[in-house]
Amino acid sequence: MSITDTTTQPRTARVRTYAIQGLEVRDVQITVDVRPGLPSLTVLGLSDLAGRHLRERLQHAFSREGYRLPTRRTTIEISPSSVHKQDRTFDLAIAIALLIASGQAERGTIHRAAIVGALTDDGTLRHVPGTFAMAEQASHDDRQLISAADRPEELEGAGLDPVAIPRTLKETIEAFCGGYALLAPQGLPAPPEHPASSLDLADLYGKDQAIRAMQIAATGRFSLLLIGPVGCGKTLLARRMPGLLPPMSAQERREVRRIHSTHSAPLTLGRPLRVPHPATSLPVMVGGGEHTHVGELGLAHHGVLYLDDVVAVADDVLDRVFEVLAAGEHVVHRHGRTSRLPADALLLAGASPCGCGHKPHNCTCEPEDRDAYRQRLEQLAGRFDLVVAVPDITCEQVPITPPVTTRQASEDVQRAHARLARREHKPAARTQQVAEAIAALDGCDRPGPEHHQQAAALTAMSR
Template structure:
């Protein structure tokens, strides 16, 4: 007789159904796991054996075979412990088989029988709901699974023994409740802390309003990192659909702490020593990288030229398509990666090129060599480029300049984003919520510049040799500037300001 328990394998953020088949047959005592298991799955035999003993149940001295079907799908992770253990207990008659028939089971077992949290619970719960099934998981994972909806049946226990008591009807487990943390702008760094830098503050607001990529170039200590760190304080909270997408990625990556979902947009700031796999995803288990963890949020790259050129160029495709395609010998995975890139860099190696009173011994070649580490095609995907000049100590000692706080700027950004979301929904594209995400054909139709604006664009294209991508990105920024101003028609002043941001450091 074969006992079956349902679980899942993860391919990207998708939870693929897996059937755990347990057979206890006469023969020499052996515990065999088949079906392309990785090392963590193979080691489950020892964890399951110890957990059953700790729960007062020993394995029979027979040949035990665990088949993970489909057999040609790689199985990775420790979440197979619990379905294997429950399948064995059902095969031995310790728990009723029919109690497991309508559940997807995930969980890692400790040697003492306790259940530990595993990643991907939210994805598995959503998959289970789509199959009209419930989910059995560790207690710490219960609040995360509860986000799949009120209709799904959830059993979340802290130990194998507590789970057995529930399945046998001796002590039922309460249904967990979802936990949520709402965005608190007051807890974030405030824009009012920034002294001076009026152009940079304006550019940051425009970038936030339209979801545009931004590059800041300036000497050390000018405030580039401070500006980037305050971007989350002016971004609107995640929309419900965005919240679900972000949480599913975080769940697979194991970064949902205590199952708490937050409507705060992700802000990822990897060090410049990050590898290509760390940034775009990959590794042995093809995990999501920083670009996917920043989905619907911000990816901040400080000291941009210090990243390996090949690593930066690997961002070109997700910047354009909003998705990351990872192809390996054993897997082909797609992760959503619609992020907003904010980058900062010094103008040269010493960082003082262009500063008043500073003369570099190497001349202009120093800055040219340093900035050439960032390729032209990569820069072509950045909408806004600004110079962030140094702020002197005297400016810092003087009285504050009564800069606008983040709360006021955030209201303007929210209004501009609402205009964009409403516009694209009316145009039949509800999946597009920002101007930066609009396609080239759509943005041309939306902007439709007048004759005066077209003449300015043509003049700039001829003089600065704008690429087709640069032209469309200028239109997107101009549309955002009009949205911030609360006007429906994009005019010549909006085009001129957008070109100023684009042509600040070449085209």
């Protein structure tokens, strides 16, 4: 393979790649034109600074791998022009197109490949956000995907077989010239039928009432507010909530992986849990923005969103959270395009009974501050389906009877789900819906007086 540019005729190379806009995968074509003229490298569609950084990365990577940039007038075009030029997303595709156009690489099977990956200065490859979604699109387009090898688990379950996962620029060239073995990615292990969480409810003594409320919330998909002093275990309970929900279906797992892949969030086998900071801004919480990014609500899709210290969350953010979760998606309109970001999550929140975080009899707040806080807490409590108090117990108050395990609680919820699914669903008031969920948990076909009594207690603060 020659590393010098000996051609005197104009040469053009086209390479296919993908870009992510929201959760949508857009087809992108990289066109490199090399023709006689003074040495130059022009990147259409990139700012001067981004173009300079790209040239520097290409120069370093080419030098380490035994290649060199074309010594003629070179133009790089990324089309369509409306696509967002994500940082480093097109590095590998541009590098391959440059090598083909300058005669340093053969075209091989590049016409049926989609190349995604970022390029480092030493020629090694790195994955880019949205690799799983791009892999799904490549499978749909019947293209061979060439992707970086540093996170092969991103490709598991995308429907690609086989797939090329080179580690370097040189191996990428060999991948479509027949000299590199195609591999099946080392995917994540299949989740068990009943996922066992490392966080168990059995570790939390004296929280039976709160755990019962969590089971009811998981059964009926009700929002739940936990009220208790600082250190009583609200966050510990919330972190165990995903384990109570039924296992995800194959379609739900694909949706979750697609969302987390576009955000470069860690892959998860179980249902996701997001715990954003109370000061999280509206764009970060719900997503959207100039380039349609996924927010905390989207990352909690098919899982749990826990708002700790919910009283400190801004009103406009909280209003939008309830609106988006009620709709199940966040619709974004940008530049004549509409993107739908799914956001079907179970909402949990935590709050202290007083602004100082202590119990009322240990309160250190000024009277006017205490009254203002409690008034706001009452207003917020009215927006949740269920409200339950979480006690702060001492060592002497720890009960002897061990609490229910997460596995046991989850099995109860799944049986209740199945029982509710067999019923004829009719419009009903919230208290009636809660009573039906409680009855299903208790193995009853219809709610009785005791179920209505429990439902009334849990919804007493709701509007």
